[in-house]
Every structure is written in structure tokens, then in C-alpha cells.
Amino acid sequence: MSVEDRYFDGLYAGNDDPWAFRQRWYEQRKRAITLAALPRPHYRAIFEPGCANGELSAELARRCDRLLCCDTAAAAVKLAQTRLSLFDHAHVEQSRLPQDWPQEKFDLIVFSEIGYYLDSADLTAVIRHMENSLTADGQLLACHWRPPIEGCPLNARQVHDRIHEVLGLPRLVLHQEADFILEIWSREPRSVAALEGLR
Template sequence: MTDATNTSVTDDYFDQLFHNSDDPWAFKQRWYERRKRALTLAALPRERYARIFEPGCANGELSAELATRCDRFVGCDTCALAVELARERLADFPRAEVLQARLPQQWPAGRFDLIVFSELGYYLSLEDLHRWIDRALASLTDDGQLLACHWRTPIEGCPLTADQVHEVLQQRLGMHRQSYHESDFLLDVWAWEQGSVAQKEGLR
């Protein structure tokens, strides 16, 4: 892994991954990935959202699950092949759209009550991560939430680690945090509002 934190991973990296495989991280096959996806969905404090944004949606495996939990879903990826695959995966969801965009420079219009930041942060430079957080904060609704999930093992060529990404998020967001951490990954949800799921349903 490089110590440099001033250069985000380039588009060519992702283009090559998807050129070689339509599922480069084995989202469909690995129990690790399927279990992590289930934990991610279970960690969401609300059963349903108005509008969800998933940057770096890859081939749309998590996107298809998120689309069942919202009225409108927006995904994006920098890789054209990934966008094509995600659109195919979401073909049964008429209120879902997938954009080709490079973040944080190109950000979708509108506001979101959930942003899912999954396995993306460590590909960003520290400067781009801060810019990404600026854009996220500006586009979250007043009761919005942000979920972040990242693999903890350092990845060769990535400017940041999962722990660094989540530390910066904690410092910058200024929101209430709920955490589920394992040796393999970090899973955090930040929300403006306080109170547990049980409290909101009058159980406490």
C-alpha cells in the first residue's frame, strides 16, 4: 500500500477490473459479501426511505436490495461497464436510475435521506474524501442518514484505509453514530436524529 494520500485511484483501474469480470469482487458468489450485504441492510435504522443515493454502485448487487427500501433510488459509478451492469440489475425497478459520474466532482441533483458509502472511501485521496463529505452533507435532508461500510485490510494502491476513512467521517459529519465493527470491516451509520429503533416504535 502506498503512503500517498493526495491522488485518488484513476478510472482506468476500475475499467480494467470490469473489463476482466462482470463481478470483480465476487459480490454474488462469496458468503462474506452476501453476509455483509445483509448486515448493511439490517443496520439501516428505518424500514423505508424516500430517496437513496449509492455512489460507487459497481454492478448493482447492493443497489437492488436498497431499491426495495425506498421510493426513489439513484446509483452512480465511474465505470461505463459497471453502469451498464447495474442498470440491467435494476431493470425491474422503474424508480431506480444509475448514472455514470466521477465523484466528488460530478454529484447528482436533489437531496437524499440516505447515502450509502460502501467500499469506496479508500479509493479517494484525503482531499477528495473531504470534498466528498462536503457534497454529501450539502445533499442530505434535515433528517438524513449516511451509512459507511469498508473492508479493513489495506488495499495495494489505495491512498487510505477503512479506519482512516471512518475516522475522517466521524470528525467531519457531526452526527450521531451507531457502529458495528468486525476484524474484516467497519460498518457505521450516522444520523442527525437521536434515539434507537425500539424507542421510535415506543418500546422503551
């Protein structure tokens, strides 16, 4: 069974930054690596499910023409809306995955730190949604904490293996450390250098 909403609601009870996104160097560094790993400087439309309080979202907003974010926790949605209030092209919704999936197309989906909260069936459904939501040149970035998380149905390796298996797209980026794994798959298989005519 996927982790229930009450777990996330509890995390935000009296705490506007339950994962210490703003304070911890680990989180700041991971955001920087995530942004540096993106193969393109700018995207037309980005979707970030599980946006939490919007710390990464604010950085993604600077890299796109339209940003859609969502989270299952009402408190997180309000925090992210406040964080993104300066960006007219950013929108935050409250939704539960996989059922509340947007109908739009995106050239980047950022699936960060949420895959292991889903059970196997829900994760597969989300991957199918992501596959159907990617544009003809769309990309998917996934990033997850590698150590086990108590109460989560899956771990990072299981999440990324399932994405690779179900999505079936070329992988452009693989970055792995003791703490996290980050991968990018793309419908445009050429590397950054190849696209610039360097190889």
C-alpha cells in the first residue's frame, strides 16, 4: 500500500520545512546537482509532482515558460504557492498520485524523492502517466534517497529500476552517490555535446 496522506499531513503539523530543505547542505547540494544535471538550459513546460514546500520548484521556475507543481498535503501546497508567488507562470495544485494526473504535456517531469512512497502498482501507474505526458522530445528526471526509509513500500533502486524497465527510454544521465541516485531519461537520445555539434 502506498503511504497515506495522513503521514505527510503529520510531517507538516507545526513545521514548514520537515525535511530541512533550506538548512541542510545535503539538500542544497542535491538541488544544485539536480539543476546542473538538466541537459537543457530552458524548458517549455515542467511538471514537478510531490513539490513539498517548493524549494526546488522555485529554481525550476527560473528554467521554464510554465511550471506545474502538485503535492498531496494541503500545508505543502500552501507553502509552495507562497514560495512561487513571484512567478506568474508557476501553478501549484493539491493532488494525489496516481489518480490526479494532469492532462497536459511536458518536456520535463521532475520526479524527486517520492517514488518510494508509492507501492508497486501505483508506481507503475505513475510511470505510465509520465510516459504519456512527455512531449516528443520530453525528459524525465528522477532523484531518490538511497538508504532505506522506514514505512516506505520501495527503495530508491527499486524505483529507478522500475522506471527504466517501464519507460523504455534512453538514459542520458546517471549520477550515483552513497546518499542518492539521480537519472535522466529522454525521448531525444543525443547528448548535450552532440546537440551542439561537438561529436
